[in-house]
Amino acid sequence: MSANLPEEDLSCPVCCDIFQDPVLLPCSHSFCRSCLEHFWESAVFRSCPVCRRKASKKSPLSNRALKNLCEAFQLGKGQGSAPGSNTLCWRHGEKLKLFCLVDQEPICVVCQASKMHKGHDCSPTEEAALDCKDEMCAAMKILQHKLELYNKARQSSAFTLEHIKNQAQRVERQMKNEFLKLHQFLYEEEERRLSGLKEEEERRVAAVKNRDDDNGRRISSLTDMIRKMEQTMNAEDLTLLQNFKATIEGTWSTLQDPECMSGSLLDESKYLGNLKYKVWESMQAVAPYSPIILDPNTAHPCLTLSDDLTSLHYSTPNQGLPSNPERFHISAEVLGCTAFNSASHSWEVEVGDNEDWILGWASERVKRNQEVPARPENGFWTICLRDGQYRAMSSPPTSLKVEDKLQRVLVQLNWDRGE
Structure with missing residues (x-):
């Protein structure tokens, strides 16, 4: 049956x-x-x-x-199978003793003399099997390396998913605290913004899950390919040679390395940045406003941002942050969430009694995975207080004469003039 x-x-x-x-x-x-x-x-x-x-x-x-x-x-x-049928040439019925290096298939001595393989380089099956095994071993190492990369990518995806959920919970909590300070008739605005947050969370989670599912499918494909290759290598020489061409051709169509998921995190500044001002502005009233909102997704792990994303302090490195491409990994820096490419802008930064600080402008293309001097050739236009001296970080740095210790610094930009 x-x-x-x-x-x-x-x-x-x-x-x-x-x-x-x-x-x-x-x-x-x-x-x-x-x-x-x-x-x-x-x-x-x-x-x-x-x-x-x-x-x-x-x-x-x-x-x-x-x-x-x-x-x-x-x-x-x-x-129901005929014994020894895979050891004979299906064209001439002779034993398969040779391996055509051009067509990469086992052949018999009659095949070698035929038009189909005439002039082709051939090797005895024993020698060809050893060469094919060596080539398949090299290909399998590549596949195993790919598999390791995708396994690491899946672990990173799981960590990123958890961080997105924590982000959503934290943003929701802060948004509710802000909305509680407003009058009853602002509740509709609160619900609208929370709904937007939920939708973005779902989109971000769905995007990461789709990438994670794709990585899972690629891992399954690579695992299956490796397993079949191992089975082929463990088979008899003739069986290996018969399956070698199809197996090795499938090997070279390997997948690309998993890409780093840039832009996968929630845009916290969209919901928390100037939140009360934006709502209060619609009521034709006054609300606190900050011209610069810091982007938590770029902050070095040792920088802790305030709930309203307008200030920061140095602290013990936070180990619970994903290593996303936007984040500074070496230098203790953070970028604002808004990029400027025109017009004039200005704001004040309160440095207070801090003895070590640097502030100014940075190109969004600055390197974030290595430490570089904060100078114009590296995309930085800054001043700093370090070792008790104020400096403009030009090339080379220029000392600044200041009579009293700075408490607040005015930053001005005239993009159109390049000043």
């Missing part, structure tokens, strides 16, 4: 071969035990590879009925 079953009904969804030691998950899906264990090794959570339902940490139960069916199917399939 098992011999009449379609082969796909007895095939593992992961390796697509007949089940080997099948196990059964609570969701009723079955897999080869080795396939399932290998999938869980590269996954963030133990779940079903088909329906993604979470699985128990206990070892899955063996599916003995399915195992018996597969063994019966294999037995019936083996009885």
Whole structure:
């Protein structure tokens, strides 16, 4: 009866071969035990590879009925095959003793003399098998490196998802505190902005999950490719040579490295920056306004920003931040959320009694993963207080004479004049 079953009904969804030691998950899906264990090794959570339902940490139960069916199917399939059929040339019936290096397939001595392979370089199957194994080993190392990169990308995705959720919760909490300071008739504005936040959170989470799902599919593809390559390498020489061309061609169509997910975090400044002013402005009244809003997604981990994103202080590095491309990783710096490319702008910065500070302008293209001098050639136009001296960070730095210690600094920009 098992011999009449379609082969796909007895095939593992992961390796697509007949089940080997099948196990059964609570969701009723079955897999080869080795396939399932290998999938869980590269996954963030133990779940079903088909329906993604979470699985128990206990070892899955063996599916003995399915195992018996597969063994019966294999037995019936083996009885219907001709022994030694894969060792003879299908064109001439001669033994396959040579390997054509041009067409990359095993051939017989008659094939070598035929028009199809005449003039082609050939090697004995034993030598060719060794060369092919070496090439496949090199290709498998590349695939394994890709697999490692995608595993790290999935771990980063899980961390980023958690951070986005924490961001959304923190922004929501701060927004509610701001709205509580307003009158009852402002509640509609509050609900509208919270709805916008929820929609952005869903978009950001959906974007990261889509990328994470794509990485999962790529990991599954790479895992399957590596497993099939291992099976080919462990097969007999002739079987390896027969499958070598198709296997190695699939290897060179490898996937690109996982991309760093720039712009995946919530735009906190959109919701918190000048929040009360924007709402109060619609009521034709007065509200606190700050011309510069700091961007938390660019802040170095040792900088802690205020709730309204207008001030900061140096603190113990926060280890719970994702390593997103926008963030400064070496220098203790943070950018404003708004870029200027025209007109005139000015604002005051309160430096107070701080003994070490630097402020000014920075190009949005400044390097953030390495430490560079804050000078114009590196995209910085700044002044600083360091070691008790005020300096304009030109090239070379210029000392500034100040009679009294600065408490507030006025920053002015005339973009059109370049001043």
